[in-house]
Structure formats: C-alpha cells, structure tokens
Amino acid sequence: MTQALEGFLQALSAGLLIGAVYGLMCVGLGLIFGVMRVINFAQGDFMMLGMYAAFYFFTAFGVQATFGNTFGPFVAILLAGPVLAVFGYFVHLTLISRVSGMRTSSLEGEGHYAQLILTLGIALILQNGGLLVFGSVLASIRTPLSSSAWELGPMVYDVSVFINKARGIDAVVSLVTMLLLTLMITRSRIGKSLRAAADNPTAATYMGIDVDRAHRIAFALGTGITAIAGGLLATNYPFHPFVGVEYVIVMYAGVVLGGMGSLIGAFWGGMTIGLVQQMSTLILPTQLQNAAIFVVFLLIIFFRPQGFFGRMVERT
Amino acid sequence: MLRIDGLTAGYSAIPVLNGVSIKVDEGQFVAIVGPNGAGKTTLFKTISGIVQPSAGTITFEDHDLLAIRPSQRAHLGIAHVPEGRQVFPSLTVMENLEMGAMTEAGQRDWKHNIERIFEWLPILAERRGQFAGTLSGGQQQMLAIGRGLAGSPKLLMLDEPSMGLAPTIADFIFERLIEIRRQSNLTILLVEQRVAEALESADHGYVLEAGRVALEGNNETLRADDRIRKAYLGM
Numbered sequence: 001m002t003q004a005l006e007g008f009l010q011a012l013s014a015g016l017l018i019g020a021v022y023g024l025m026c027v028g029l030g031l032i033f034g035v036m037r038v039i040n041f042a043q044g045d046f047m048m049l050g051m052y053a054a055f056y057f058f059t060a061f062g063v064q065a066t067f068g069n070t071f072g073p074f075v076a077i078l079l080a081g082p083v084l085a086v087f088g089y090f091v092h093l094t095l096i097s098r099v100s101g102m103r104t105s106s107l108e109g110e111g112h113y114a115q116l117i118l119t120l121g122i123a124l125i126l127q128n129g130g131l132l133v134f135g136s137v138l139a140s141i142r143t144p145l146s147s148s149a150w151e152l153g154p155m156v157y158d159v160s161v162f163i164n165k166a167r168g169i170d171a172v173v174s175l176v177t178m179l180l181l182t183l184m185i186t187r188s189r190i191g192k193s194l195r196a197a198a199d200n201p202t203a204a205t206y207m208g209i210d211v212d213r214a215h216r217i218a219f220a221l222g223t224g225i226t227a228i229a230g231g232l233l234a235t236n237y238p239f240h241p242f243v244g245v246e247y248v249i250v251m252y253a254g255v256v257l258g259g260m261g262s263l264i265g266a267f268w269g270g271m272t273i274g275l276v277q278q279m280s281t282l283i284l285p286t287q288l289q290n291a292a293i294f295v296v297f298l299l300i301i302f303f304r305p306q307g308f309f310g311r312m313v314e315r316t
Numbered sequence: 317m318l319r320i321d322g323l324t325a326g327y328s329a330i331p332v333l334n335g336v337s338i339k340v341d342e343g344q345f346v347a348i349v350g351p352n353g354a355g356k357t358t359l360f361k362t363i364s365g366i367v368q369p370s371a372g373t374i375t376f377e378d379h380d381l382l383a384i385r386p387s388q389r390a391h392l393g394i395a396h397v398p399e400g401r402q403v404f405p406s407l408t409v410m411e412n413l414e415m416g417a418m419t420e421a422g423q424r425d426w427k428h429n430i431e432r433i434f435e436w437l438p439i440l441a442e443r444r445g446q447f448a449g450t451l452s453g454g455q456q457q458m459l460a461i462g463r464g465l466a467g468s469p470k471l472l473m474l475d476e477p478s479m480g481l482a483p484t485i486a487d488f489i490f491e492r493l494i495e496i497r498r499q500s501n502l503t504i505l506l507v508e509q510r511v512a513e514a515l516e517s518a519d520h521g522y523v524l525e526a527g528r529v530a531l532e533g534n535n536e537t538l539r540a541d542d543r544i545r546k547a548y549l550g551m
Contacts, residue, residue, distance in 0.1 A: 200404055200405075204404075206364055207415045208391045208418045210385075210388075
C-alpha cells in the first residue's frame, strides 16, 4: 500500500515536472501554427539547435567559467532562446515568408503544400548539417543538480517524494517563460496585433498591421520558446542531431490535444503528454511509454475532436 | 482627396473593374451603388491593396496609393470597414477598437476617439469586455464602424454596412452614420445595395454596373434619373 502510493506520487510529480517542459515546447509550435497556420516540420530540429546552442554557450563561451557548474546550464539555456529567435527570424525572412502570409492567402490550399515541403527540407538540412558539424556523439548539459533531489516528506504513511533538482528548476523556468509569453500575447500591443493577424489577416491589414511582419515575430518567438524548452530537456536527457524527430511528434500531439490555435491549450496538451508518459510506467513496461501517449491521445481526440481549448466553429 | 482613374482590376485574367474613375473631395459623402457582382467590393479591396490592379491610378491626397504597401495605407488615414464586418472574433470589443487605433493618429487621439465612439455607439461601451465573435450581426457592424473610427481616419470607406441585417437594425446603423458624419464632418465613401437610403444621404453618387461607372451625379440628379427610379427605387 505504502509502496504503491509512493510510486504513484513519484510518477505524478515526475509527470508534472516533465509536463511543464513539454508544455513550453508545444507552446512554441502552437504559437507558430496559431498565428501563421503554417505546419512547421522543422520545429523539432530548431529545438535540437537550441540544445546545441545551450551546450556550446555553457562549455565553449565561458558561461560555465562565469556562472559555475550548478547554475551555468540554466544561464546558457536562457541565452539560447534569443539566439534561436534571431535564427527563426531570418529563416522566416529568407525562406518561410516566400510560401506563407499575404503572398499566399489567395492561393489554393493557401500555400500549404509548399510549406510542407519547405519545412521538411529545412528539417533534413538541419539534421544532416547537425551530424556534420556536431557529430553523432551524444551530448548533454549536465549539472550537479541533475543527480540530486529534494525530499518532500515524509508525509502520511511515512511516504516521501523525491524531486530531481534539475527537473524542478526546469519546470519553474518553463512556467515563468509561459507566464511572460502569456502576458505579452494578452496585454501588449504587439501581442494583440499578433492575435488580430491570426484571426483575420485581411482585416488586420486594413488596420495597418503588417501581417508578414507579425508572422515573422511569431515565428521568431515560437522558435526561441521551443529552444528554451529543448535546453531544459537537455539537462536530463542526452541529445544528438536527430533528436528533433523524437520530439516533433510529441509537439504536434500536444498542440492538437490542446486545440489548434490555443496557446494555453498547447501548454496543457504538453502537460498531459508528460503526465501520461510518466504515469504509464506504473502499469506498463517502460518501452510502451510512447505507445501509451498515443492511445490516450486517440481517446481524447475521439471524445473531444477540437481538443481541450479548441472551438468547434471554424472562424469566419 | 481620393482620385481613381481608369482603374482595371480583377482576379486571375478576368477583370471585375473596367476603367473605373471616381473622385471623392474632402468632406464629401460619396455613395457607390449597383447590383451584386458589379465590382463594388473589388473596388474597395483595390484601394486597400488586397487586390492588385492591372491598369489605372489611385491617388490619395498627394500619394500614389499603388506605390504604398497595403499595410501602410491605413496609416495615411484610410479606414476600411469591410463587407461582412470582419471583426476579430477572439479579441474583445475593446481590443478590436485598439486594433483600429494602430495608426499614429489613432494612438494620439485614442482618449478623445473612444469617448466619441462610445457616445455614438453606446452598445460598444456596454459590451467592451465581451469577445467580438459573440456579438450579434448588428453589434458586430457597429464594432466594425467603431474600429474604423478609432484610427482617426481622413477617409472612412464603408462596404455594405447593412448587409445581412434586419431592416430595423440597418435603418438604425444608417441613422448613426448620418449622425456621426454630421458631428465629425468626416469624408465618407459608401458602397451600398440599399440604393434609396444611400442616395438620400450622399452628396454625390456613382452607379456601378458590370465593372463600369454607368451613371454619376449629385444627389438630386441621380434621384431624378429615370433609369435609377425604375431599376433601383421601384418607381
């Protein structure tokens, strides 16, 4: 009994912590999809670049020397966000803008075919380019916190829960980032104009909003957010140039679960996936973690096809 | 203020507008009437830059409008209240109005404008926190007009503000427009299918048929014209 309860609470806390980071990862993709309606297959690989950016900031650019082993990784991760945002900005400027935005709004299929091919192409280039530049050796951003834990408890029945310190900080960083992004989107002028451009690009143009610029900002933000999430994951999971493929599916599952176009939905979608992944180990072998995610995914979509926060009525 | 000369525009190869010339002077209320498919909405979309013309010129004040990017045209002082309202459904009423005030002039005059808009269209003040997508058609139309006014425009372009509304609501919106114009002296370009009402309140009118200006004239000339009386006014 005690042991079962302990296992349950342990899996629950692990799920919540990893779920917060998955949530942030999904929000990056959800922002891009929500504002631009572009299916970005390269999002996982942008995340991979974010992991390597954090890795090199930490090891090669003096962050480790300045901030030490314990908190250096988190500083490096927060630096990787803006760097990848700038990268995303230029990817949009040079490539994505050619197949999206006002230029394609009058085309059949709104340019989705070209977007699929282009982002898939970018993904392949980044994966194989990454292999060339970073090599195939597993990298990781380890901090001493990755292998130490806080003990909560003992609570009732002498049950204690151990919280991995690195994951705990990861979750806090995720939540704070999510909070800042939400404030920006809901309160600031630029955030409101992003939402207007998402709602109705033509009417937004009538208001004097440069829709292509709004898309560029959304793409940069989405890339930066996912890069931060990637860096946070890298404190616990080793990575390689093809790691994006593993996560991009989870990202899409999270965005669809939350309801396409809803940022808060994408966060809860990611959180759900984290919880299912960790809790499934209580009753299923570890190898079936990812299978469990998609069984639950299918069940939720079966009963609520529009996702948690999606609207059934398509906007006019 | 606005001068359109020999404008030809359309989708793909088929021109919807065929050599249209229209002039709006400062302070004027100009109405463009005509049947469905005459090219009225396309004309507005061309002025706003959503449709590219294949020939002709558009001059606004001293600017060659066609050389200016679509998103910059609002900043010159052109407000487009589009056909079918097109409010931002997932933004609140207040946020919709803020979007209307993205222009420099709109930022500068925000306090003054919002006061007047709420005075003219009090329902917007009442519903300010509500999502625009949950408003009724008439309320959305009022919001679309308020959103246009929030940018302190020099020229207000209204595309069929009565479309899809119950006659009493449409009447109310017309009455509001006339009141707004009386108080603000705004230059207005209106596209309408309710020909009688449109010609009654406008200074000058154009009849657009199959992409051409079939007839133009001031208020009295048009209302006295036999063709208009028969075809549009049912007399």
